[in-house]
Amino acid sequence: MPIVDKPMSNHQSPTPPDEQAFLDGYDPALFERPSVAVDVVLLAPDEGSIHTLLIQRQEHPFRLKWALPGGFIRMNEDLEAAAARVLREKAGLKGIFLEQIGTFGAPKRDPRTRILSVAYMALVDQERFSACKAGSALARLVVPWDGEEGGPVEVLDVQGKAMPLAFDHADILGLAVKRLRGKLDYTPVGFQLLPKAFTLYDLQKVHETVLARKLNKDSFRRRMLATGLLEATGEQQDDVGHRPAALYRYSA
Amino acid sequence: MPIVDKPMSNHQSPTPPDEQAFLDGYDPALFERPSVAVDVVLLAPDEGSIHTLLIQRQEHPFRLKWALPGGFIRMNEDLEAAAARVLREKAGLKGIFLEQIGTFGAPKRDPRTRILSVAYMALVDQERFSACKAGSALARLVVPWDGEEGGPVEVLDVQGKAMPLAFDHADILGLAVKRLRGKLDYTPVGFQLLPKAFTLYDLQKVHETVLARKLNKDSFRRRMLATGLLEATGEQQDDVGHRPAALYRYSA
């Protein structure tokens, strides 16, 4: 089976005599193909900072560096299904909010061979996140405070020590945070970072953590209630040492 | 060369005795790989509607249906470089604004074999767009007026006749319009759809075309001038039959 690197080069086309049509009909099996993986950025809020899940590589390249959970896609598997599988296999999580954030394909991003990575963002609440640290490590993201545009992002472990990242995973993390920030204001994505029932202040803390800035309490409350996406459960907080806040749920 | 479909299945790992590490070190060349293409959604404003560039397929599958300009990526080519090459080869355009919008990878999206498509959005002004219809067709996008979320999109030719689309390209077009709409408000992306010098009303018409709704003239002008991204050229419109408007340029 011949492998060609320049599928777009000129050929004598038999019929029809139109080069474009010929190239469109070219059998893709003749081309050399890249490997395709999915990498999942699992994000959870934790008391003012964003946490993510990383796995320490035991093999070259980037041995002992930290990497996003990922895996190669299967030939009959949808991309999002592959991300969900990775999340299940490497974090033990099911039914998590998943969204594609971008595809990374620099030719030398993996020194071994050409591997594209379709990156996904996964959002969970703190409780489910803490329950899944099977052999892997929870890491705290260090996101530039004022930086609107997301470049690469630094990551610290629980002792505050920098965790060196493998491949271009710092860029992928940066894009994930940027995308989450962008969606927070005009989509109901913040609820994915909270348990079923939560108080308005819980919701505000999540927004403040993701956006990395303080928000006005009054207008935040007004704005959220005005969306019509919140439904009072009728329940209240318990054991809080002060007036308990009403609990809400996300009502699609 | 053995082809395996389930790279994540269990194996006896020699050293280290850690399954995860073993899988991470697995040679990706052993896995069956999909083909990867880029497809480019070229968008330009045209008197109240958005136009795009489509190419009629001459081969099966989807023979005589209309498709986005696209092509397979080369093994040493960055993804965005592949999109720029497609734009150069199929539309004769260089130096165009390009942004990745998403990757489409449903297993059966191409009936022949597994082909992923990394989709890019390209933005040009009307003049450069009109100059590039070499053998292909300009098409008018029919975007749902009120629809905030972009599903598939319909496409009409110059006579207003529906153009049936190949593959999942209606979905890709829908995502492109949705992404453009989302970025218009808080990024300087609208300028990419205009020539070097333009009037404030030109800019407003572009915004109205993309968003598919009328905008308030006064506040639009105030808002745009307040961004600090506009610089008066000192020139004016010419031959317009009324008071000429000042010309501006986009000042990064």
Next chain:
DNA sequence: AAAATAGTGTCTGTAAGACAATATAAC
């Protein structure tokens, strides 16, 4: 002068931010 659009000034309504007052739980 008439027509047509550019550009400016002002008013108003809406929503965010600030602040004060009241409510309700644990202790």
Next chain:
DNA sequence: GTTATATTGTCTTACAGACACTATTTT
């Protein structure tokens, strides 16, 4: 009662939308 936070109400300010008015060109 004290403490601490929840929740409501009111005032101020910033900005978008609306409208009126003036400016400048071609015909």
